[in-house]
Amino acid sequence: MMRLPAPAKLNLFLYITGRRDDGYHNLQTLFQFVDFGDELRFEAADELTLSPALPGVATENNLIIRAARLLQSHTGCTRGARIHLTKRLPMGGGLGGGSSDAATTLVGLNRLWQLDLPAEELAALGLQLGADVPVFVHGRAAFAEGVGDIFTEAHPPEPWYLVVNPGVEVSTPAIFTDPDLPRNSPVLSLQQRLSSPWQNDCEGLVKKRHPEVAKLLSWLLEYAPSRMTGTGACIFGTFDSREAAETALRNVPDDASGFVARGCNHSPLLAALKAL
Numbered sequence: 001m002m003r004l005p006a007p008a009k010l011n012l013f014l015y016i017t018g019r020r021d022d023g024y025h026n027l028q029t030l031f032q033f034v035d036f037g038d039e040l041r042f043e044a045a046d047e048l049t050l051s052p053a054l055p056g057v058a059t060e061n062n063l064i065i066r067a068a069r070l071l072q073s074h075t076g077c078t079r080g081a082r083i084h085l086t087k088r089l090p091m092g093g094g095l096g097g098g099s100s101d102a103a104t105t106l107v108g109l110n111r112l113w114q115l116d117l118p119a120e121e122l123a124a125l126g127l128q129l130g131a132d133v134p135v136f137v138h139g140r141a142a143f144a145e146g147v148g149d150i151f152t153e154a155h156p157p158e159p160w161y162l163v164v165n166p167g168v169e170v171s172t173p174a175i176f177t178d179p180d181l182p183r184n185s186p187v188l189s190l191q192q193r194l195s196s197p198w199q200n201d202c203e204g205l206v207k208k209r210h211p212e213v214a215k216l217l218s219w220l221l222e223y224a225p226s227r228m229t230g231t232g233a234c235i236f237g238t239f240d241s242r243e244a245a246e247t248a249l250r251n252v253p254d255d256a257s258g259f260v261a262r263g264c265n266h267s268p269l270l271a272a273l274k275a276l
């Protein structure tokens with residue numbers, strides 16, 4: 001039996017620098033992992049199965065099964081696996097949970113089925129499933145540009161975070177198609193981006209569309225510098241110590257939930273894989 005983590009990611013900053021003719025957006029974003037997330041267990045089997053089912057997601061549409069089938073068809077491998085998912089990350093929260101599950105599946109089954117595909121090839125397969133899968137496959141904190149597909153390794157500080165989930169689901173396509181989304185941030189170098197204040201260009205629009213997010217962010221800002229991740233709805237505050245983050249966690253408003261985690265420039269997935 002093989003047990004592997006599927007950590008969450010944070011977009012420490014997210015700037016939108018333009019819109020391409022195909023509707024996709026050029027971004028400049030900084031990805032970092034945290035040491036909290038879903039967990040997957042893999043066992044060799046004849047058939048491919050996943051348990052338990054996720055509410056509202058047909059198993060054939062689950063990114064774990066889609067990733068496994070993609071790997072089978074890409075390699076011609078006919079082996080199966082019994083996969084068990086412990087889901088801890090909110091869905092559609094901007095924490096990349098589905099993409100991380102898909103990446104862990106690609107990496108895990110590559111090992112279980114002894115396929116020996118290089119990370120580059122797994123990342124290219126993963127891109128077919130979602131924009132954020134490649135960064136989870138590579139497992140290094142990264143500055144991403146283009147539509148999120150051009151990576152430069154980065155080494156931001158690794159503080160403690162309090163991640164708070166306002167409990168509203170924000171549709172990524174709805175944000176990216178909203179005419180009010182700002183799309184004209186300048187393209188800066190990584191050095192310039194690291195040394196100017198970190199912001200998320202989606203935050204103002206998401207706050208306007210979802211007052212719950214605006215309210216919770218005002219609350220968190222009382223404790224620490226805080227922003228939204230991805231297209232929301234989750235927000236995170238940046239703390240010097242675990243204790244300070246946990247103090248804020250104890251005061252999270254009743255209608256929200258949260259967790260404390262450490263920022264990691266090396267994904268816990270890579271560490272677990274090495275230890276196998």
Ligand SMILES: C[C@](O)(CO)[C@H](O)COP(=O)(O)OP(=O)(O)OC[C@H]1O[C@@H](n2ccc(N)nc2=O)[C@H](O)[C@@H]1O
Nearest residue numbers: 011023024025026130131132147148172173176230231
């Ligand atoms: C914005 C981020 O959250 C940053 O981490 C991600 O890049 C979004 O990743 P994701 O949720 O996996 O998104 P995808 O499933 O690839 O794309 C969802 C939708 O977002 C929009 N989209 C996404 C990425 C991008 N660079 N430009 C876009 O305009 C497109 O309308 C697309 O149909």
Ligand SMILES: Nc1ncnc2c1ncn2[C@@H]1O[C@H](COP(=O)(O)OP(=O)(O)OP(=O)(O)O)[C@@H](O)[C@H]1O
Nearest residue numbers: 062063091092093094095096097098099101132230
């Ligand atoms: N294994 C999975 N885990 C989570 N969501 C899944 C999974 N498989 C399919 N989905 C679908 O994908 C959608 C997006 O889930 P995900 O948790 O990746 O969103 P997200 O955190 O907003 O990602 P991003 O930061 O990339 O926008 C869900 O609403 C769900 O319908």
